[in-house]
Amino acid sequence: MSTTPRPGERVALLVPGSPAYVDLVIALLRRGVFPVPMDLGLTPTEREPLLAELEPALVVTTTEQLEDLRIALDADPVDGPPLGRPVHLTSGTTGRPKGVFSGLLEPGAAAALVAEERELWGFREDDVNLVLSPIHHSAPLRFAVGTRLAGGRVVVPGPFDPARVTAAIEAERPTTMFCVPAHLQRLFAHWEQHRRPDLSGFRLVAHAGAPCPDHVKRELVAAFPAGSTWEFYGSTEGQFTACRSEEWLERPGTLGRARPGRTMTVDPDGRLWCVVPEHARFSYWRAPGKTAAAWRETPLGPAFTVGDLGRIDDDGHVFLDGRRDDLVISGGVNVYPAEVERVLAEVEGVTDVAVFGLPDERWGARVCAAVVGPATEAALREHARTHLAPAKRPKDYLRLDALPRTATGKVRRLDLPDLAAGRG
Known part of the structure; x- marks a missing residue:
């Protein structure tokens, strides 16, 4: 050299x-x-x-x-x-x-x-x-x-x-x-x-x-x-x-x-x-x-x-x-919802999206995404595979008619695990 x-x-x-x-x-x-x-x-x-x-x-x-x-x-x-x-x-x-x-x-x-x-x-x-x-x-x-x-x-x-x-x-x-x-x-x-x-x-x-x-x-x-x-x-x-x-x-x-x-x-x-x-x-x-x-x-x-x-x-x-309320630690890797949300929002048919974590016996937590809109799960997974490192890719997708939000428009992220449990 x-x-x-x-x-x-x-x-x-x-x-x-x-x-x-x-x-x-x-x-x-x-x-x-x-x-x-x-x-x-x-x-x-x-x-x-x-x-x-x-x-x-x-x-x-x-x-x-x-x-x-x-x-x-x-x-x-x-x-x-x-x-x-x-x-x-x-x-x-x-x-x-x-x-x-x-x-x-x-x-x-x-x-x-x-x-x-x-x-x-x-x-x-x-x-x-x-x-x-x-x-x-x-x-x-x-x-x-x-x-x-x-x-x-x-x-x-x-x-x-x-x-x-x-x-x-x-x-x-x-x-x-x-x-x-x-x-x-x-x-x-x-x-x-x-x-x-x-x-x-x-x-x-x-x-x-x-x-x-x-x-x-x-x-x-x-x-x-x-x-x-x-x-x-x-x-x-x-x-x-x-x-x-x-x-x-x-x-x-x-x-x-x-x-x-x-x-x-x-x-x-x-x-x-x-x-x-x-x-x-x-x-x-x-x-x-x-x-x-x-x-x-x-x-x-x-x-x-x-x-x-x-x-x-x-x-x-x-x-x-x-931890910071927007952080998902999956297998020791820090995953920030905002980054994943920006990527998933690029998928045609996504009108709203929020990413959150759920407890996982193997990984400590797994990344999940609540999605509003007609985008297919196959399209979401393919886009995530192309644009996100493996630890950041959602393992589960939750379909909602609307995201829970506060009066000022912020997503009530802490409500999402309960919503996911209700759909289980």
């Missing part, structure tokens, strides 16, 4: 996860170049506006390109901590994806970012991190990067499949793993049908991304070594709490206390805010209005919110009362 990206530039990654992917992310960040991990499931309709907004210096779309770039960077190695975080894409309440940007960190802040993760999760040289989730998501990439920075090894079995994961556990003897509750449910079901592998090598199993059903949490604690399982509460924007499962057993429902260096507060509207150190601050890429809305000054320092509602008990334990 004749040229390599310069500090401050961005490199979009549209390739499958692999150990080389993780090493490339580290090599870029050590140079102050910002990788942009992107979902391979994005359709051209979804992907092109994001690339236009982010203006990457390079778009990596093949494993050959990835390897060429990695080799070019290895030829001129750079040591030291990553000088920032990848630009992960997240959606706001409008459903418009936006980049979460850490900016270029000074050496002290960069070292603090690495040290914080290593001290909390204990990353070490003999770790083997098993990657279950798509690596463009922030949590699995963060655990993989932390492992590699400590000198450990990363195993990426491929798209999640319980049999494939079980085989990787048996062959690779991983010591750490990040997962979402849907992964655990499918693994436990598979192990019940077949057999449970030897899990004694795990020292850390962390889960997040969606509420974990009580029975799944208890099975997790029983299946893995004592003291090895954790839940944490965070978002693409930042991390808030961490909680050992034993702590959860004493206070069912808690997400734990604020992580070291952070302070959690709740405002009069029940919205959770987090004061974070310098190295954990962010802005939304080229969205100063959204950035300003997410942050506020407090006596303890700058604090941000992602709009979640919750409460904090007298001992500092955080409890989540509800």
